[in-house]
Amino acid sequence: MISFSGRLVLLDIEGTTSNIAFVHEILFPYARQHAGPYLEKNATHPEVRKALDLMALDAGAADFAGWCPEAWPADNAREWLVAQIFHWMDADAKLTGLKNLQGLIWEAAYLEGGLRAPVFGDVPARIRVWHAAGISVRIYSSGSVAAQKLLFSHTEAGDLTPWLSGYYDTTIGAKREAASYATIVRDAGVPPKESLFLSDVPEELDAASSAGLKVALVERPGNRPVSATRHPRIVGFDEISIPGVG
Ligand SMILES: [Mg+2]
Secondary structure: OEEOOOOEEEEOOEOOOEOHHHHHHHHHHHHHHHHHHHHHHHOOOHHHHHHHHHHHHHOOOOOHHHHOOOOOOOHHHHHHHHHHHHHHHHOOOOOHHHHHHHHHHHHHHHHOOOOOEOOOOOHHHHHHHHHHOOOEEEEEOOOOHHHHHHHHHOEOOEOOHHHOOEEEOHHHOOOOOHHHHHHHHHHHOOOHHHEEEEEOOHHHHHHHHHOOOEEEEEOOOOOOOOOOOOOOEEOOHHHEEOOOOO
């Protein structure tokens, strides 16, 4: 049990609010499985055309028309592109255009396909309690802010965004750098010592701790075991006690 009497709780997602397996065993396979059908249905959508041009840039071409050897959106053009996408996915390529298209596929999955993001059982109730106690609850994850908002709008426990006050991704800085945490607490208007950061990654806790935040290591089912860390450990958010709240 750790006691916290501050005004900001900053949460990591993967391994903290949600199972690590969700991204790797659900989201990425979903994007792969639905890439072909999604492109067939949305071939001429402006957002899709933008993603196609970004993919062409990733491949070293000036634009999609100059990259794709077939006339878009004919069947053979889509087959050619899907083969390229699978090749990148197999190589786990971190490319802007590919990420962009994956984001569009996931957005459609949440909005139309009934996809729901898992959160650990203690998460919804605790963030409601913290919010009601006047604590600002915010998210800091390597996934884009847009993807974070989609996730928390469509969890298995419903829409949790009414209790979340801010979202940060790596455009604000890397998760293992102290400066990122200093920037976030400044943005939230809360002193570092009144802020608590929860994550499953010791190096992220080291960085936040260096910036003056309180931290705790979250040990969820499916997380990689952490042998040595100087930080307190919790298995769930119920282990954080807030004076006057419980
Ligand atoms: Mg994590």
